[in-house]
Amino acid sequence: MPVPDLFCAMMKEEWRMHSTIFGSLGFALFPAVIAVFALLGSLTLPLFADVFPYDVVALFAHALFLLMGVMVGSFGLMGREFMNRRFGQASLIAYASRSLPVSERRIFGAFLVKDTVYYILLYVLPFAAGFAAATPFIGLDPGLAVLAFVSLALAFLLGLSAVCFLSTLYARSVALLAGTVAVLTVLAVAAFRLGAITVSAALPPYAFFLDPKVEPLAISLLLILVPAAASVLFVTVDYPDRTKRFKNSLEPLAERVGTLGSAHFIAKDALDLLRSEGGAGKVIFSFLLPLGLVWVCLQVLIRFIPGIDPLVVFAVLLGVISATIYNWLTEFDSFTSYAFLPVKVSEVIDAKLKSYALANLLPLGVLVLAAATSGGAGTFIPALAAFASVSAYTLAVTVYLTGLHPNVMLYHACVFLRYLLAISPALLLLIFASIFDPAYAASSLLLVAPAALLLSRGRTKWQAWEMPGY
Amino acid sequence: MIEATELTKDYGNVTAVNRVSFSVAEGELFGLLGPNGSGKTTMIRMLTGQIPPTSGSARVMGLDAAKDPIGVRGLVGIIPEQETPPSFLTAEEYLRFVAGIRNLDSVDERCDRWFDLLEFGDKRDVLCKDLSRGTRQKLMFAQAFLHEPRLALIDEPLINLDPIMQRTVKDFLRSYVQGGGTVFFSTHILEIAEEICDRIGIIHNGRILHCGPVGDLVGSGRHLESFFLDLVRGDAGA
Numbered sequence: 164m165p166v167p168d169l170f171c172a173m174m175k176e177e178w179r180m181h182s183t184i185f186g187s188l189g190f191a192l193f194p195a196v197i198a199v200f201a202l203l204g205s206l207t208l209p210l211f212a213d214v215f216p217y218d219v220v221a222l223f224a225h226a227l228f229l230l231m232g233v234m235v236g237s238f239g240l241m242g243r244e245f246m247n248r249r250f251g252q253a254s255l256i257a258y259a260s261r262s263l264p265v266s267e268r269r270i271f272g273a274f275l276v277k278d279t280v281y282y283i284l285l286y287v288l289p290f291a292a293g294f295a296a297a298t299p300f301i302g303l304d305p306g307l308a309v310l311a312f313v314s315l316a317l318a319f320l321l322g323l324s325a326v327c328f329l330s331t332l333y334a335r336s337v338a339l340l341a342g343t344v345a346v347l348t349v350l351a352v353a354a355f356r357l358g359a360i361t362v363s364a365a366l367p368p369y370a371f372f373l374d375p376k377v378e379p380l381a382i383s384l385l386l387i388l389v390p391a392a393a394s395v396l397f398v399t400v401d402y403p404d405r406t407k408r409f410k411n412s413l414e415p416l417a418e419r420v421g422t423l424g425s426a427h428f429i430a431k432d433a434l435d436l437l438r439s440e441g442g443a444g445k446v447i448f449s450f451l452l453p454l455g456l457v458w459v460c461l462q463v464l465i466r467f468i469p470g471i472d473p474l475v476v477f478a479v480l481l482g483v484i485s486a487t488i489y490n491w492l493t494e495f496d497s498f499t500s501y502a503f504l505p506v507k508v509s510e511v512i513d514a515k516l517k518s519y520a521l522a523n524l525l526p527l528g529v530l531v532l533a534a535a536t537s538g539g540a541g542t543f544i545p546a547l548a549a550f551a552s553v554s555a556y557t558l559a560v561t562v563y564l565t566g567l568h569p570n571v572m573l574y575h576a577c578v579f580l581r582y583l584l585a586i587s588p589a590l591l592l593l594i595f596a597s598i599f600d601p602a603y604a605a606s607s608l609l610l611v612a613p614a615a616l617l618l619s620r621g622r623t624k625w626q627a628w629e630m631p632g633y
Numbered sequence: 634m635i636e637a638t639e640l641t642k643d644y645g646n647v648t649a650v651n652r653v654s655f656s657v658a659e660g661e662l663f664g665l666l667g668p669n670g671s672g673k674t675t676m677i678r679m680l681t682g683q684i685p686p687t688s689g690s691a692r693v694m695g696l697d698a699a700k701d702p703i704g705v706r707g708l709v710g711i712i713p714e715q716e717t718p719p720s721f722l723t724a725e726e727y728l729r730f731v732a733g734i735r736n737l738d739s740v741d742e743r744c745d746r747w748f749d750l751l752e753f754g755d756k757r758d759v760l761c762k763d764l765s766r767g768t769r770q771k772l773m774f775a776q777a778f779l780h781e782p783r784l785a786l787i788d789e790p791l792i793n794l795d796p797i798m799q800r801t802v803k804d805f806l807r808s809y810v811q812g813g814g815t816v817f818f819s820t821h822i823l824e825i826a827e828e829i830c831d832r833i834g835i836i837h838n839g840r841i842l843h844c845g846p847v848g849d850l851v852g853s854g855r856h857l858e859s860f861f862l863d864l865v866r867g868d869a870g871a
Contacts, residue, residue, distance in 0.1 A: 213745045406763045407756045407757055407759070407760050407763055408723070408759055408760075409723050409726075409758055409760065410758060411723065411725050411726055411729065411758070412726070413722060413726040413730060413733075414726075414729055417733060426733070427729075427730050427733030427734060431719065431722060431730055434721050434722060434726070435719070435720075435721045437721075438721040438760065439720070439721055468758075495719070495720060495721060496719075497715060500716060500718075500719060501734075502683050503681060503683065503711035503712075503713050503714070503716065504706060504711075504718075504731065504735075505701060505704075505706040505707035505734065505735065506703070506706075506732050506734060544865050570679065630683075630702070
């Protein structure tokens, strides 16, 4: 089967998969929501130019699309179990090299091209279009939007290509992956410490946006194409016929958390997380990596905004990113698995909340580490309050809007819009307040009340949704 | 044990189950037979409180399935048609998980009994996602009977099982009923019903066309297959 045919079939499959889950209209509107947000955000740029210079905003935008590439790649490579839970025995073309006379390399190559085209159309193009529509009103050259489209697409592909390469290493050898990540981390830290590399040099698409010359473009393409080509050349598919055996870990884990209640559910969540494809690695990809980027961006930001306290802002963003742990906790579960057992939806949600609270020890550890290494102990208490409150509030909004289906429902345009509208104002207010005085971040504790209300209503709402008529 | 009265389920303009009434007594093995899409699965889902009826009612072990679905599911054992056990628990962990939800004691003995009876003890530490379909069906069977319910509702009980295991399961179901248990199952495989059921109901287009003892058919010298085909084809042509 030629790659173009495979590509077309995969594009249709991706669209049908998304439109089946989200509804055709709901999903078709998703790019429109991105475009509207990009337009509105761009229109506010001059208002905040003193606080957030354009190049800092551009850095954030490029980091954001880099992360999107990482997440799309992670899902594409690790999302088979999710699809199986959602659709029963999912049968996607990407996993069809056993049944079709097509090589794994050819399928994976077409898969990468499909992800490139599909998600650039879905994410990057609407974002650039929204920005382009705003340029006449904010005194910027519309040509800048074309440049932004190219550089943001490069940032997205950089993330996608990197995660595909790392996943290929992981499939070959966990030790190889760990070694590569360790070497790259040491080199990056050393380069930054020695001042041998700047942020823009570390993110070539951003450098290309700032200075559109051949060199950063060539470096970007090199950093995208070489790992992508290597991941296609050395691709291997982890077929399920590698039978895995484990001793009973459910009950020992359940005993440890027995005092919390819902012990068997919490133990199951932990095992789902640890034993699913990617294991703890997926937490690194989707959680620690964004946090690392946020930390680096904040180090840049403090040069432009003197009053900002990096630890407090980091804590606020940490709270938001922590909520993605809930997505992992629900990814391999669905209420249909319990519908024939004496279990209420609210019990499953409560168990997820407890799992979430336990899993939040990880970001808490990150916050402590950040405070210890950055000399930010003086603002640790307000930062801790901000982290805990924002994490609880973001989780509550997620639960209320998406129930046990955050990985699905957040792609629905209306739900995503409501999510952004619920989170963004609180977040921005907190960050601005902390610029005046980091202690103001403690006011984030006010978010606990709406969080409790949203969780309470969310339980009732999703009980009725999962068990209609009861 | 089961009392369905004028049970009806509409999905939009489609009536999946249409004013169905029947009862199943304690110690009975009742088979609901029908072609694909006739309403069998919808019927089981209503009886077990997984979906509410549009109208009518169902009492299961004295409880109203629509008003107390959790109570019903606490009492009965259910094997749904398509659900598979959680991917990242082993077979044994899944049984222990279900035992935890049902607050059962003597979990070791209960698990061992089912691993032995259904002959899959060698798979107890294998992740459910790596189990064959037949072994997953055994596991779903074991979870349904783990708490020794007095009533079991099973959607296609022998699906994916090899002939040897089908024999084991059929023998178990007969002995279970002889011991005072009650079984309600749906199938479109007529031989199973003819072999082990006390009574059958034949459903087509959401309506019960026939309900009666299997012995009556045998006594009249008719085979279930020809009886079923005449009834369903006659209804389709009507």
